Amino acid sequence: MKTFVxxxxxxxxxxxxxxxxxxxxxxxRKKYNIMQRILKEVINTEFDRTTPFIHSKIVRIFKEEFExxxxxxxxxxxxxxxxxxxxxxxxxxxxxxxxxLFSALKLASAGNIIDFGAFDEVSxxxxxxxxxxxxxxxxxxxxxxxxxxxxxxxxxxVYLGDNTGEIVFDKLFIKEIxxxxxxxxxxxxxxxxxxxxxxxxxxxxxxxxxxxxxxxNNKTDIAGTDLYEIPDDxxxxxxxxxxxxxxxxxxxxxxxxxxxxxYYIFLCKCDMLANKLDKEKYSNMFIGxxxx
Numbered sequence: 001m002k003t004f005v006x007x008x009x010x011x012x013x014x015x016x017x018x019x020x021x022x023x024x025x026x027x028x029r030k031k032y033n034i035m036q037r038i039l040k041e042v043i044n045t046e047f048d049r050t051t052p053f054i055h056s057k058i059v060r061i062f063k064e065e066f067e068x069x070x071x072x073x074x075x076x077x078x079x080x081x082x083x084x085x086x087x088x089x090x091x092x093x094x095x096x097x098x099x100x101l102f103s104a105l106k107l108a109s110a111g112n113i114i115d116f117g118a119f120d121e122v123s124x125x126x127x128x129x130x131x132x133x134x135x136x137x138x139x140x141x142x143x144x145x146x147x148x149x150x151x152x153x154x155x156x157x158v159y160l161g162d163n164t165g166e167i168v169f170d171k172l173f174i175k176e177i178x179x180x181x182x183x184x185x186x187x188x189x190x191x192x193x194x195x196x197x198x199x200x201x202x203x204x205x206x207x208x209x210x211x212x213x214x215x216x217n218n219k220t221d222i223a224g225t226d227l228y229e230i231p232d233d234x235x236x237x238x239x240x241x242x243x244x245x246x247x248x249x250x251x252x253x254x255x256x257x258x259x260x261x262x263y264y265i266f267l268c269k270c271d272m273l274a275n276k277l278d279k280e281k282y283s284n285m286f287i288g289x290x291x292x
Contacts, residue, residue, distance in 0.1 A: 006272045007051040008042060015058050022066050037061050052224030052250045059195055059221070070194035079114050079165030079197070080207055083127070090172055093131075101180055102144060104173040105265065109284045110134035111169025112162065112248055112267040114197070127165075130267070130282075139286045146288065147243070147263055151177060154242030156185045159213065160225050160255075161199045162248025162266075170247060171209050178212045187237065188213040193221035198250070224254030249273065252285075262289045 015038050019031045041057045063069060070076070090107055097103035113130040151157065157177065161170055170188070178186060188209050190199045204215045216237070220229050225246070227235055238244065244262040246255055252264045253273075264287040268274050274281045 005047065007054075007270075010270065010272075011042065011051065011054055011058065012038070014055075018062055018071065021071075022062070022068070034061065034065055049228075050224060050226060050254045052222050052254045053226050053229070056195055056220070056222040072197040073194070076164040076197050076203065079163075080168070080203060083111070083114075083165045083168040084207060086127075087168055087172070090131075090169070094172060094176065101148070101176045102139070104176040105144065105286070106134050106137070106139065106284070107131065108169045108173040108247065109139075109265050109267065109286065111166035112265070112269075114163050114165035134284050137284050139284070140288075143263070143286060143288045150243045150261070151181045151184060154184060156187065156241045157243045157245065158187045158189060158238050158241035160189045160238075160244065160246045160248075160251050161204065162251060164197050164199055164203050166247070167199050167203055167209065168207050171207055171212065174209070174212045186213040187241070188215050189225070189234075189238070190215065190217045191221065191223070192217045192219040195221045195223045198223050222254070224248075224250035226254045227258065252287075256289070258289070260289065263287070264289065 012035075015035065019034055023031050023034070038058050038061060041061065042054060045054050045057070059071070062071065093107065094100050094103050110127075110131045110133075113127055159170065159174060161167055174186060174188065177184070188204060190201050190204050192200075194200060201215055201217045204210070209215055216234070218225060218234050219231050220226065222229055225238070227238075230238070239260065242261070244260060246252060246262050246264045247266065249266045249269055252266055255262060256264070264285060266285050268277060268279050268281060268283045268285055271281060274283070277283075277285070279285070
């Protein structure tokens with residue numbers, strides 16, 4: 001995916017919600033001034049930039065206006081803690097499966113429901129419902145077999161993380177990968193700074209990801225992996241990986257069509273993307289993009 005133009009209404013709606021969260025409803029002038037700045041940013045964004053990129057520009061405006069570094073700090077901790085409480089239950093699902101790695105992949109996909117960029121609110125019950133639904137869904141077995149073969153033959157896997165809470169599902173998937181492919185170097189990549197409810201290095205250490213992977217951050221505040229913005233040293237690590245697993249819609253939006261060896265795992269959470277992919281909304285996506 002290249003352009004954010006189809007996403008403009010959603011981007012502006014999310015900006016409006018943040019305004020209402022931090023501005024007194026009676027202060028219409030302040031809201032007008034902020035929304036005016038945001039509209040100018042949207043208007044001046046190049047056609048081929050992505051939605052995560054424009055989201056980051058908008059969040060920078062809010063950070064400046066309200067002097068708040070992390071707008072979802074409470075929600076992020078809440079879902080990290082809640083899913084950590086679920087971890088024994090999630091491990092039981094994997095342990096009872098005949099194909100542990102495949103079961104862990106499905107759980108990783110289900111975890112992508114925890115996204116305050118796509119939803120106004122995420123409930124714990126919603127997470128459980130998605131897990132139940134995902135366990136019954138069919139995934140591309142041929143693509144999964146290809147992933148297994150490349151993990152076996154590869155030397156480095158870069159796993160691009162996405163949201164808090166969801167990271168616990170990722171940890172369980174990575175734990176199974178590390179167990180099955182002990183010679184594989186695994187790098188787990190986070191965002192460089194707080195953006196929406198996306199993960200930072202702090203979140204990765206908090207949930208214990210360092211037990212199974214080397215933790216790095218991409219040195220950006222973008223809710224995706226934007227190769228135009230990521231510095232060369234980090235970009236080199238991603239580009240030269242034998243296998244890349246990309247979690248979440250934001251990573252897909254920013255990397256789709258980049259012609260690298262990437263496996264995308266995410267829930268299709270918006271109407272626009274569902275139409276583009278010819279899928280039902282909230283479908284589990286497991287897509288491979290093979291490098292030529």
